[in-house]
Amino acid sequence: MRLEIVCAGIGGRGVLLASTILIEVAAEAGYRAVASDEYGMSQRGGSVVSLVKVGDFESPLIGREKANILFSFEESEFYRNLSFLKRGGTALINTGRKTLDEPVMHLLKDRGVACYLVDADGVAMEKGMIQASNMALVGFFSRLGIAPYTLKNVESMIRKKVKTKLIEKNLEIFRAGYGYEKG
Numbered sequence: 001m002r003l004e005i006v007c008a009g010i011g012g013r014g015v016l017l018a019s020t021i022l023i024e025v026a027a028e029a030g031y032r033a034v035a036s037d038e039y040g041m042s043q044r045g046g047s048v049v050s051l052v053k054v055g056d057f058e059s060p061l062i063g064r065e066k067a068n069i070l071f072s073f074e075e076s077e078f079y080r081n082l083s084f085l086k087r088g089g090t091a092l093i094n095t096g097r098k099t100l101d102e103p104v105m106h107l108l109k110d111r112g113v114a115c116y117l118v119d120a121d122g123v124a125m126e127k128g129m130i131q132a133s134n135m136a137l138v139g140f141f142s143r144l145g146i147a148p149y150t151l152k153n154v155e156s157m158i159r160k161k162v163k164t165k166l167i168e169k170n171l172e173i174f175r176a177g178y179g180y181e182k183g
Contacts, residue, residue: 001031001055001147002054002055002057003026003053003055003068003069004051004053004068004069005051005053005067005068005070005071006062006067006081006084006085007019007022007049007050007051007071008047008070008072008078009047009072009073009077009134010045010047010048011048013048013073013074013131013133014133015048015071015073016037016048017161017162018050018071018135019035019037019050020161021157021158022052022138023054024157024160025153025157028153028156028157029147031054031055032055033053034057034059034060035050035051035060037050038050062084063084065084065086066084067085067086067089068086069090069141070082070084070085070089070090071141072092072093073094073120073137075094078091078095079104085111085113087111087112088112089111089113089114091113091114091115092140092141093115093117094119094120094121094136095118097117099117100117117182118136118182120136121136123177124173126176127172127173128169129169132166135158135170135173135174135177136177137177138174139154139175139178139180140177140178142178143178143179151178155171155175159171
């Protein structure tokens with residue numbers, strides 16, 4: 001398996017926790033996993049990008065049009081990091097919108113990109129913990145059937161990586177994301 005994942009968002013939105021879960025799930029399943037994080041002004045709401053590679057890679061860096069998956073924990077970060085996504089890749093975007101603007105949708109269609117718009121903020125807010133919207137997006141991702149990111153494997157890692165007092169609420173939001181249906 002060779003999988004390149006870009007996780008992009010802003011500081012305080014759980015990008016690094018989500019990427020840690022992705023890395024650790026892969027490692028626990030016996031895959032080699034490497035990562036690189038960029039989070040200069042993250043504490044001030046600046047961009048955070050975490051690059052995750054699963055498989056036999058020497059470097060954690062991901063080049064232009066090489067990523068299989070782009071997690072965008074903020075819609076604006078989707079546009080900023082779209083150049084990483086390869087033809088035929090998958091984009092998961094945290095947004096309350098039902099569709100993206102026509103030129104963007106046309107571009108994605110031309111490039112064969114599977115695009116999922118998930119109102120992860122709405123899911124998390126409904127469950128009473130907006131700061132865990134990252135778990136809703138990871139939950140939705142885990143239902144796409146990309147090994148080793150199964151419901152069971154990711155739930156197990158959430159139990160290991162999230163603070164004890166927040167585990168159950170994070171799992172609740174993760175499961176709600178897994179079952180998310182666009183309205």
